[in-house]
Amino acid sequence: DSGVTQTPKHLITATGQRVTLRCSPRSGDLSVYWYQQSLDQGLQFLIQYYNGEERAKGNILERFSAQQFPDLHSELNLSSLELGDSALYFCASSGSQGASGANVLTFGAGSRLTVL
């Protein structure tokens, strides 16, 4: 167990729907990162939060949004879902804002989203 908890583990939904993925970071970690892993795109960085504030944005679609709450858990909202959004969504956490050196990202087990 990595200490990063993601729910749900699996989710099947239809095109046009909206889903919310939840992440609880490792105890003491203030930074949360979201990644999308698909067969064709590999692991893509979506967005990062630090202590409740957005810190960096990657290849996140406008249909997607995220937030980090005061208790440091984070949610990734995916709306108007398309077939191509089917992927494994990872949350990772780390201990500091300007992570440098061997500040390792610890990943959760992922949420597998299937859009039919």
Place this chain on the structure above:
Amino acid sequence: AQKITQTQPGMFVQEKEAVTLDCTYDTSDPSYGLFWYKQPSSGEMIFLIYQGSYDQQNATEGRYSLNFQKARKSANLVISASQLGDSAMYFCAMREENYGGSQGNLIFGKGTKLSVKP
């Protein structure tokens, strides 16, 4: 241009033998970190080893070592005495400390699927 290149989509190795997984990277940032992660079929991402751009010695962690050749911009992972449980996807990743435009984000390669034969 790809920042992290893993040229071996798949590799086979005999149990108990050593194997090298290739990774080359591209950055103009003088300060960066290189990471290797393992992803077994169960899906989780497991951190294996880290090398900083200013580290003088190659990193080692148990059976894992990183062959860091800075001038060639390569950071190959060496797994010694392969075990059946080493069968997994292996990802090389980089963090750019100054030019990354982000706070600690990792850029991943496409991965190498390693299969260990008994």
